[in-house]
Amino acid sequence: xAVVSQHPSWVICKSGTSVKIECRSLDFQATTMFWxxxxxxQSLMLMATSNEGSKATYEQGVEKDKFLINHASxxxxxxxVTSAHPEDSSFYICSARDMTGNTEAFFGQGTRLTVx
Amino acid sequence: AQSVTQPDIHIxxxxxxxxxxxxxxxxxxxxxxxxxxxxxxxxxxxxxxYFSGDTLVQGIKGFEAEFKRSQSSFNLRKPSVHWSDAAExxxxxxxxxxxxxxxxxxxxxxxxxxx
Numbered sequence: 001x002a003v004v005s006q007h008p009s010w011v012i013c014k015s016g017t018s019v020k021i022e023c024r025s026l027d028f029q030a031t032t033m034f035w036x037x038x039x040x041x042q043s044l045m046l047m048a049t050s051n052e053g054s055k056a057t058y059e060q061g062v063e064k065d066k067f068l069i070n071h072a073s074x075x076x077x078x079x080x081v082t083s084a085h086p087e088d089s090s091f092y093i094c095s096a097r098d099m100t101g102n103t104e105a106f107f108g109q110g111t112r113l114t115v116x
Numbered sequence: 117a118q119s120v121t122q123p124d125i126h127i128x129x130x131x132x133x134x135x136x137x138x139x140x141x142x143x144x145x146x147x148x149x150x151x152x153x154x155x156x157x158x159x160x161x162x163x164x165x166y167f168s169g170d171t172l173v174q175g176i177k178g179f180e181a182e183f184k185r186s187q188s189s190f191n192l193r194k195p196s197v198h199w200s201d202a203a204e205x206x207x208x209x210x211x212x213x214x215x216x217x218x219x220x221x222x223x224x225x226x227x228x229x230x231x
Contacts (some may be wrong), residue, residue, distance in 0.1 A: 006159070008182055014202075031216060032216035032217075034218040038150045041204075041226070042223070042224075043206065043221050043222065043224045044160075044206070046218050049216070049218060051216070076195050091157070093159055093160070095218070095219070097210075099214075102208075104148075104150050104162050104165050105150075105208075105210065105218070105219045106162075107152075107159045107160040107161075109158065109159040110157070110158065110159045112157060
């Protein structure tokens, strides 16, 4: 089946630095990818929809200048957490459906971000 | 608007007992329905999905789910639970023929399995 690869799986960074998370669809093309954030023991919260070749669409309350999204190709989307703070520590998961929409969403393995 | 309700936040069952996790959805058209499982610190794994056809769908790890349009439900079942089934389970609904819309998730049900 289709695979979405997310990297890194975990990262620790210092406050004030930026962290980039990559999400790749390995055997299908995705014009759209989705970024979620998950707090401990909670459900997935959609942060933004990443659109290939255009600006991402952010959900209400998500700071687009804090969470920069780039979707430069049909197989790669990146999320950059800028000037990270401890409250940005969380589990981030990307997802993609193929362009027909006739499949489930495929998820990356997730990235555990810890800001110290 | 689409929404998914998982009424049970936490369920505990004995190993070998049967399991049913409830899911109700609100959606304007025919939905695509999914159940995912998540182990701690891991991504989501698809258990099963319903697009159309037979309303009883079989998934991996011995799970099945039944789509009941009249009840707007898509409950997940397993006849005999194993200790390794302890995890978080998410029900989700998606829009058909639309790869550029995200799935909408329920809040999840945490399953604990006791000996």
